[in-house]
Amino acid sequence: MEGNMNLKLKIWRQKSTSDKGAMKDYQLGGVSPDMSFLEMIDVLNDKLIREGDDPVTFDHDCREGICGMCSMFINGEAHGPNRGVTTCQLHMRSFKDGDTIYVEPWRSAGFPVIKDLMVDRGAFDRIQQAGGFISVNTSGRTMDANAIPVPKEDADKAFSAATCIGCGACAASCPNGSAMLFVSAKVSQFALLPQGQPERKERVLNMVKQMDEEGFGNCSNIGACEVQCPKNISLENIARMNREYLMANIKPEN
Amino acid sequence: MAKGLFGSSLVKKYWMALTGLFLITFLLVHCAVNAAIFVNDGGETFNKFAHFMGTNLLIRSMEIVLFVGLLAHIVDGLMLYFQNRKARPTAYAKQNNNSSSTWYSRSMALLGTLILFFLIVHLGNFWVKTRITELSVIDQHLYYDGEKYENLFGEMQLVFKELWVVIVYVLGCISLFWHLLHGFKSAFQSLGLNHSKYKGTIAIIGDAFSVIIPAIFAAMPIAMYLEWIA
Ligand code: SF4
Ligand code: FES
Numbered sequence: 001m002e003g004n005m006n007l008k009l010k011i012w013r014q015k016s017t018s019d020k021g022a023m024k025d026y027q028l029g030g031v032s033p034d035m036s037f038l039e040m041i042d043v044l045n046d047k048l049i050r051e052g053d054d055p056v057t058f059d060h061d062c063r064e065g066i067c068g069m070c071s072m073f074i075n076g077e078a079h080g081p082n083r084g085v086t087t088c089q090l091h092m093r094s095f096k097d098g099d100t101i102y103v104e105p106w107r108s109a110g111f112p113v114i115k116d117l118m119v120d121r122g123a124f125d126r127i128q129q130a131g132g133f134i135s136v137n138t139s140g141r142t143m144d145a146n147a148i149p150v151p152k153e154d155a156d157k158a159f160s161a162a163t164c165i166g167c168g169a170c171a172a173s174c175p176n177g178s179a180m181l182f183v184s185a186k187v188s189q190f191a192l193l194p195q196g197q198p199e200r201k202e203r204v205l206n207m208v209k210q211m212d213e214e215g216f217g218n219c220s221n222i223g224a225c226e227v228q229c230p231k232n233i234s235l236e237n238i239a240r241m242n243r244e245y246l247m248a249n250i251k252p253e254n
Numbered sequence: 255m256a257k258g259l260f261g262s263s264l265v266k267k268y269w270m271a272l273t274g275l276f277l278i279t280f281l282l283v284h285c286a287v288n289a290a291i292f293v294n295d296g297g298e299t300f301n302k303f304a305h306f307m308g309t310n311l312l313i314r315s316m317e318i319v320l321f322v323g324l325l326a327h328i329v330d331g332l333m334l335y336f337q338n339r340k341a342r343p344t345a346y347a348k349q350n351n352n353s354s355s356t357w358y359s360r361s362m363a364l365l366g367t368l369i370l371f372f373l374i375v376h377l378g379n380f381w382v383k384t385r386i387t388e389l390s391v392i393d394q395h396l397y398y399d400g401e402k403y404e405n406l407f408g409e410m411q412l413v414f415k416e417l418w419v420v421i422v423y424v425l426g427c428i429s430l431f432w433h434l435l436h437g438f439k440s441a442f443q444s445l446g447l448n449h450s451k452y453k454g455t456i457a458i459i460g461d462a463f464s465v466i467i468p469a470i471f472a473a474m475p476i477a478m479y480l481e482w483i484a
Pocket of ligand 1: 163164168
């Protein structure tokens with residue numbers, strides 16, 4: 001892998017949640033266009049460690065677009081300029097030699113910065129815990145899921161909602177700081193399936209309540225989330241959640 | 255304020271949508287009635303319409319509902335605006351919003367405020383004079399077939415003699431156009447009415463409404479200023 005790109009990086013550095021933090025400039029040479037964005041940061045960190053500096057802290061795990069950890073706001077967009085990809089799936093060939101690249105953490109009242117580019121996405125876990133599940137018996141007498149007929153169209157929609165990886169790019173990109181796309185995907189994947197029916201109404205009520213408590217903003221249908229989502233989760237899910245919530249309020253019992 | 259009424263983020267959305275759609279209905283009626291000036295018959299048709307609107311009990315009571323609806327739309331909008339600002343306490347050093355959304359969908363509060371400024375001028379020009387004080391035009395009344403009518407048409411001619419007033423009205427209509435361009439479609443999405451089956455139809459109707467209604471409204475002061483209508 002021959003490195004031939006020189007980059008000017010502007011990266012957010014923040015020691016701890018209570019630290020004020022600031023953008024810091026770095027010059028990095030020897031970057032190959034074949035590297036992923038995370039590999040490029042690895043190279044930078046390698047250099048920083050050699051020079052006795054503190055490496056840039058960032059979240060990552062699978063590096064293949066399935067875990068949703070690699071939260072980075074790159075040049076003003078969640079996961080960078082490409083569509084339908086996470087940061088780990090973004091390659092340096094999407095940039096040019098000599099480019100200046102801004103790298104910032106997700107900015108949201110619901111995602112406090114832990115260190116540098118790493119944020120606490122516990123808010124999403126708490127929203128999930130408020131209702132993003134179904135209660136089934138798993139003690140060995142489980143029913144075969146395939147024994148329950150599900151219309152193909154519903155199964156497809158539920159599946160595409162279920163592809164949400166909880167990365168938080170929607171809330172990070174939303175000009176209102178709203179997490180509606182994430183919550184609506186989680187509400188939709190169950191609302192569309194027979195297994196999700198018993199808890200359908202309390203699910204949407206509890207998840208929305210938790211979402212509001214976490215300090216996320218209000219959706220005003222701007223639609224930036226749908227564009228920036230690495231899994232192309234559709235705004236139709238938000239409309240579905242709006243319907244679900246309305247129905248659950250009008251007639252709270254199942 | 256009762257928690258349930260404005261409490262959750264979704265309920266605020268429903269209010270925004272419902273009051274917005276109500277105001278859209280009002281715009282349609284208001285535009286249709288005022289378009290009577292284009293009959294160009296010295297204001298007779300228009301003055302008769304205006305007389306009906308001003309004396310019909312049902313319509314007069316709707317006026318109260320209208321003010322309440324407008325106020326709710328404004329209060330709800332302000333709450334959303336301030337809460338959403340709190341949701342991102344630290345701004346991005348660089349945020350490329352234009353790559354994923356339109357400027358007007360992000361500027362509904364600003365556009366709404368511009369419309370409000372226009373409304374204050376507009377209500378001062380007409381509503382206050384027809385409902386509270388008196389018309390400033392010299393012949394306040396006209397007679398058609400022996401019946402007495404208020405000369406609202408004459409008042410319009412008087413008001414739209416001033417170039418700055420015409421400019422304020424046209425700017426108000428432009429703000430309204432952008433506000434509607436996002437608001438119309440947005441209201442349906444907020445009420446959960448977004449499905450690939452009819453999404454396209456709503457978008458077309460919404461876009462057409464956003465262009466046509468403000469254009470007709472803007473044509474009124476312009477036509478009067480240029481004396482195309484007399
Ligand atoms: S909806 Fe999309 S952007 Fe939001 S958390 Fe899920 S995958 Fe990420
Ligand atoms: S590291 Fe898992 S999605 Fe990027």
